[in-house]
Amino acid sequence: MPTNMSSWGKLTSHMNLKVSRQTSKQIAVLVSVSLAVEVGLGAYFTDIFMRLKDEHRQLMHSFDINNRLRDLSSYTGQRIIAFARAKAMNSPVYYQRAKVCSEKSERALKELTQILEKSENRSPTLAELKRTAREAHETTTAIENAVREGESALADLQSAKLFMKVDRIYELADKLVEENIDQQSRLQKKIDKDQAFLDKAVWLAVAINTLLVVLCSLYFNAGTRKRVAVLCDNASRLAAGLQLNKPLQGDDDLRQIDIAFRTLNQELELLRRKERAILENARDIICSIDEHGTICDINNAATQLWGYERQDMVGKRIAALLDDADKEKLSNWCKRVRESGQGEEFECRIGMKNGSAADCAFSMTWSDEQRLFFAVIHDVTERKAIERLKNDFVSMVSHDLRAPLSAVMMTHELMERGDYGRLNEAGEQALSRARQSIARLMNLVNDLLDLEKMEAGRMELFLEQVDIKGPVENSAEAVRALLNDKQLSLHINLDEPLEAYTDKERLTQVLVNLLTNAIKFSNKGESIEITGRATDGFVILKVIDSGRGIPADRLAAVFERYQQVSAADGKRGVGSGLGLAICKSMIELNGGEIGVESVEGKGTTFWFSLPGNVEQYRRTSS
DSSP states (O other): OHHHHHHHHHHHHHHTOOOOHHHHHHHHHHHHHHHHHHHHHHHHHHHHHHHHHHHHHHHHHHHHHHHHHHHHHHHHHHHHHHHHHHHHHTOHHHHHHHHHHHHHHHHHHHHHHHHHHHOOOOOHHHHHHHHHHHHHHHHHHHHHHHHHHTOHHHHHHHHHHHHHHHHHHHHHHHHHHHHHHHHHHHHHHHHHHHHHHHHHHHHHHHHHHHHHHHHHHHHHHHHHHHHHHHHHHHHHHHHHTOOOOOOOOSSSHHHHHHHHHHHHHHHHHHHHHHHHHHHHHOSSEEEEEETTSBEEEEOTHHHHHHOOOHHHHTTSBGGGGBOHHHHHHHHHHHHHHHHHOSOEEEEEEEEOTTSOEEEEEEEEEEETTTTEEEEEEEEOHHHHHHHHHHHHHHHHHHHHHHHHHHHHHHHHHHHHHTTTOOOOHHHHHHHHHHHHHHHHHHHHHHHHHHHHHHHHTOOOOOEEEEETHHHHHHHHHHTHHHHHHTTOEEEEEEOSSOEEEEEHHHHHHHHHHHHHHHHHTSOTTOEEEEEEEEETTEEEEEEEEOSSOOOGGGGGGTTSTTOOSSHHHHHTTSOOSOHHHHHHHHHHHTTOOEEEEEETTTEEEEEEEEESSHHHHHHHHO
């Protein structure tokens, strides 16, 4: 796995390299060509915009001339009319109105003159209009002076002259307006034409620029596409474990990525060979099984252990190898593994090629991503055979020892009663020690028989609703003599009422074992306590002592067979190491749990739980 990660690190570093010289040149050329086209199109569009701006300015200037001509004509006409009425009616009001019109006419003439001086229009009509308008203004001024001085004949003469000037102004103004309208029409058509051309030019420029970029990209990337396609194909081949394509040539980034791919492929190939070597040399069978129970892959250990060749196993259903009794169990196990998402361990028998059967321990997990079961199968045939031999031996020894031991104990009891005559004091003491040894040996035989029955599933429990107080008091009475010998006090603290669904005799046996254990490891004058309470549908019982305690590194082993807190305990005959193992088996068989808490030098607490009623027992058992 570290090799794999280092290869990906190299690949990442290569992909983050600076752009190579070749790539930089290609980009520079592409940008330069595109920039040159953009600059040329920009200059061309600028010239078109300047022309449009000038044409628009001329159009606005023509509009200003027409407006001033209309103002001059209007004010001049109003001035003449107002002056004529003032003269006929000798009315100050009309003289005043004529004066105002005269001022407006002069202002309009002045504005028109300023506009015409800036105008590029040099037509004869415009020059004559300027001259006639000035003469009309001068004539009007002469008429006003003649009227003020009382020279009526001169005023009439000048008035006739003025009317002629005004008529000429109207004629010239109309003519000039027509000329301006023609000019405006031509300018508008030209502007419209230039605008339409500009629109087409913009679209054409965009099209040319886009086409240029595309052509340049195609030119520069004609080879890049093929190289990228090779890299993509190499990525697929790398994932599938296939041979890569031929190496890329050149000195660009794609070449560096191709080198990284090849380095990664070499390291992955090395890793695959190592993994395959581990799998092929493993003594356990390692296989993958699909959701239908078909073997997808398996290592060579199947040949060594079961006698089947690997090619004969792949594609075969795993259920075909099992005993009929285990097929349904395997199906249930697989279902539970998929639903829980956690690994499961179970045992079953596999039919080997030579016709015999092998006991196998399966450790199986499910992968949602790959839709496969992954199983490690360990052959436990030898272990099972040894266990069967051990159980047979224990059973044989236990049964064969029980009868003579019972006879010896009976003989000892008769001798103690004096049926065979009285013994002296030394003989009675020796007989008492012998009877105690026979009793310990009988207890050991009984413990072995109980363990055998529980492991074989032959232990019978007589379950009923039991008042806990009775078995607790019975167990206390059973160890009363031991308590008195060590001057120990026993305190019982139970909730009332307190009932459990259990076997009364087996519960008494468990309590006696735990109390005996507490008495053995308590010092004289100390106390032992039994507590009981109900919680969450269970009854919790505790046996608490203040003895020497159990070292932390020994807590996990106290419920195993033949285990002693100290090696010296076995030598002193403190116990056989089976009592706690029997307690654990009995409590678990009853649907409960057992545990221990201890602080070395301060005491030990053994606790166990029992179902509070039959419904709780059924839920726990299921």
